[in-house]
Amino acid sequence: MGAAAYKPRDVAPNEFYATPRSTILQLTQVESFDGPIWEPACGNGAISSVLAEAGHDVISSDLVQRGFGVAGIDFLLQDTSLAPNIVTNPPFSLGVEFVRHALSLATGKVAMLLKIGFIEGPTKADLHNRLARIWVIRRRVTFLKNGETFSRSNGKGGIHTYAWFVWDRSHSGAPVVGWLEGEPCK
Secondary structure, eight states: OOOOOOOOOOOOGGGOEEOOHHHHHHHHHHOOOSSOEEETTOTTSHHHHHHHHTTOOEEEEESSOSSSSEESOOGGGOSSOSSSEEEEOOOGGGHHHHHHHHHHHOSSEEEEEEEGGGGOOGGGHHHHTTEEEEEEESSOOOOEETTOOOOOOSOOOOSSOEEEEEEETTOOSSOEEEEEOOOOOO
16 A cells, blocks of 8 residues: 655645634724734735724735735835734744744734644743733634635634734733634634
């Protein structure tokens, strides 16, 4: 019997997975932001639009043009921030790099939507020191590959648990863990 054929995982180009509206709304219900927000991986505007609806001034950019924001901006190559706060759902494979870079640029808060396992690992100890809050989403989140419209009506989410990780320069002490109930995927 021969070896099983390896099948690479089906990853969206440039890891574009739009964030469901309910996931962003949950963040706006528990966090406030002073000043403008930069969404550096804006994709089709899912996060930016909800933040703007909540009354925030949002600057949106992305590496790739997806019909929203300013295209051709590689966040990881920027040496100045476009706003005091940075909020995004970073490409999954670049989560650590996005957090580190955002923390080097932002003067206010940084909020990143990441797998809960982001908290693990000795190589991220420097990131734990400035972490203020972790908002764990109880219901599994289904990300919309390439911004496609969610079509399943069974309300089941993806296979990972996600959380909003929030770094706040005004915070001192240990991070606080809170829970977001979540909504069925829409």
